[in-house]
Structures are given as C-alpha cells and as structure tokens.
Amino acid sequence: MKSICLYFQVHQPLRLRRYRFFDIGNDHYYYDDFTNESIMQKIVKECYLPANEILLKQIKANHNQFKVTFSITGVVLDQFEQYAPEVIDSFKQLADTGCVEFLAETYSHSLAALKDQDEFKAQVKAHSKRIKQLFGQKPKVFRNTELIYSDEIGKNVASMGYKGMLTEGAKHILGWKSTNYLYCNAINPKLKLLMRNYTLSDDIAFRFSEQGWNEWPLTTEKFVSWMNKMDEKEEIINIFMDYETIGEHQKKESGIFDFLDNLPAAVLNTKNYKFTTPSEAIKEYQPIAVAHVPNTISWADEERDLSAWLGNSLQDEAFTKLNALRDDVLAINDKHINKDWNYLQSSDHFYYMCTKFFSDGDVHSYFNPYNSPYDAFINFMNVLSDFKIRVDKLKDAKESQSVQDELIKKDDLIEQYKKEINKLKKQIVQE
Structure with a gap:
C-alpha cells in the first residue's frame, strides 16, 4: 500500500512597527502589536481553529487512520500564547490523538543554517524543547525554514540526531527521478529525505481557487484520480504546504474546507493509500538513491533557491x-x-x-x-x-x-598576601 504524507507549516512573524531614524537610541520597542494581534486574530478565525476542528473530526471519523504533520515555529507559538491561547489548546487536542507528528525546526524561523552552526543548533534545541513542553513529543524529524536544504545542512542536521528531514523535490536536483520515493543525504546517508511533490502540493496551495486554471474546480475525486496515476513502484506522495492555505490563501468561499473535510475518506476508500507521518515513513521505506544537493535549495518561487x-x-x-x-x-x-x-x-x-x-x-x-x-x-x-x-x-x-x-579580586589577593607575610614574620621572630 502506498503512503501519503500530509504536512503543514505554521508560522507568522512578529512584524516591526514603523521605526524611524529619530527613534534610534530613544525607543527600544520594535514591534507593531496592533498589526500583529489583528493579523493573528484574523488567521485564527479563518484558518487555525476551523482547520484544526476539521482535522480532529476526521481523525476520529476515520478511526485514527488519518494522520497529519506540523512544524510550528517558536515565534508563532509565542504569539499564540499572547493573543490566542485557544489555538495551542486545539493543537494539544490533535497531539492527544496520537495521529499528529510535530517536527523540529529553528525557533525563530531563521536562516541560521546558512551562517552559524552554533546558532543553528541552539535554535533547534530551543524549539524542540518547546514542542516537548507543549505537546509531549520530542521531534525526531527536522524541517528547516522554508525547506532550505543542502548536502552540508543535511549533514549538520544528522549530527544533531535527527533521522529524517523534509525538503523540496526540486526538478533541477532530481532530474528525471520522482519525488515519490525516499532519498538520503549525500554526506551522511543515515539521514533520510522526504521530497515535496510540488505539483500536487501547489495544485492545492496556489491553484485551488484559480478559475482560469484548466483543472478548476479541484475536487477530492479529481485529486485522488491524479494520485492513482502514479507509477506502481512509487511509494509515498509528500503533500507539503503552508497551513494558512486552508482558509487564508484559499478562502472559505473557494470550497477549501470542504476539500480538506472530504480528503481523508476519499484517499482511504481507495484502499490503495494510507496516511503516514514522516517518522513512520523513514521507518517503513528505504532510500532509493542519494540526493546530491551541493547548492542550497528551498521551496520558494520558481527558482527554488535562496533569492527570496x-x-x-x-x-x-x-x-x-x-x-x-x-x-x-x-x-x-x-x-x-x-x-x-x-x-x-x-x-x-x-x-x-x-x-x-x-x-x-x-x-x-x-x-x-x-x-x-x-x-x-x-x-x-x-x-x-x-x-x-x-x-x-x-x-x-x-x-x-x-x-x-578583577581589581577587587586583586585587592583581596594582596590583602591575603599581607596576612600571610605577617604570619611568617611572627613565626620567624618566635624561632
């Protein structure tokens, strides 16, 4: 039976307030609290809470056969705690089902992996600690900011003890090879790689509500029929996207919630597919080849590079x-x-x-x-x-x-020496 790995990134930055030249040296608070809270409340209402509710319902309705994976940045967790603690509670409910995996990443959703390995490791450690505290899981699989990856980054991730990592199935990397297999790091083959199927992922994330698209409207039946056309030997389809796709990038009126609600049953009823988490996938499947990625890739834009x-x-x-x-x-x-x-x-x-x-x-x-x-x-x-x-x-x-x-220490040391000298002088006199 083939697998489908459904993964969502959850992140919102803390946007900076308009900070002018004359504020420098005078005002040390940098964040636009009004904008951050307004945007957060909007996405909570339009995406996070209703989407989490659907996922929880479908996990129960499909008797724990439906599984989903998240990476949630430390920055957005801080905002949830401040502006919308009910969202953390809803993620905890999902965690309690045993059907949701939480991945490790950089706490700050940063580019630290490109610059400083000590900073990179410190952020990953802080993030994993936070995930463990909130959701009771110690992350086993890593997902770098914006799926940024290279052979060297993969090697460093493996050195931190992670067994698997998510990245982009960039065409210029894989060439004729399919994203629908497990691959491994070129420097440390013990690190297994799940490559995003960008065609199917972007059909949902970017094209779902595009009425000019020749495949519009996208239904679950149509989506599953595309999956059924994959080669018999292929093993896993990795659908990776921003969580804000559900209800924010693709609005409720587009039918995106109905699509999410119907997808689990549509997939499972084929009897050809099962849902799996990254940890389960790296245990079940073996890499078919080494992924050589000497130059850094990401999932952004057409170039799939760092230029964004x-x-x-x-x-x-x-x-x-x-x-x-x-x-x-x-x-x-x-x-x-x-x-x-x-x-x-x-x-x-x-x-x-x-x-x-x-x-x-x-x-x-x-x-x-x-x-x-x-x-x-x-x-x-x-x-x-x-x-x-x-x-x-x-x-x-x-x-x-x-x-x-240091001066105080030296003064104390001098005073101590004086006492020792006086003591020795007294001993000499007595002798």
Missing part, C-alpha cells in the same frame, strides 16, 4: 550586519536582548526586502507591512542600529564590571 531572502545587496547587508552581533549578544546574555535577537532573525524580515516583484509579486506581498523592499530595508536597519547601541552599552557595562571585579 538573500538575492540582493539590501538583504545581504542586513543579514551580514545582524549576524555580526552574535558574539556580543552571547557574551551579554541579557534576556531582553536575547528575545529581540531571536525575533530579528526571522527570515520574513529579509523576505520583505525581496525585489523579485515582477514574477512573484503576489507571494511576496502577503501580509507585507511595507510599500517597497527599500522601506523594509530602511526600517529594519533603523531597528538594528538601535539594537546595536543597546548591545554595545551592555557590553561596555559588563566589561567595566569585569574590570572592577
């Missing part, structure tokens, strides 16, 4: 200057600095600076608070300038305190 985040000089400068502060941030170890450090690393800040609007404008404008990439860059750099001032002040204060502590 690091494709122009604005993004490169912002990314470089942010990461240059890491050593000082670690040395200070201040809870307020650490919190802002995490939130400023979210890849979304660099995504908003993307200049590829001609081919991918609709994607890059989703909940984008800026009028242009240049506005995004200026605003972020103003925030970063203030953040650096705070870091430098705390660093100087800590170094000053360290010098003062």
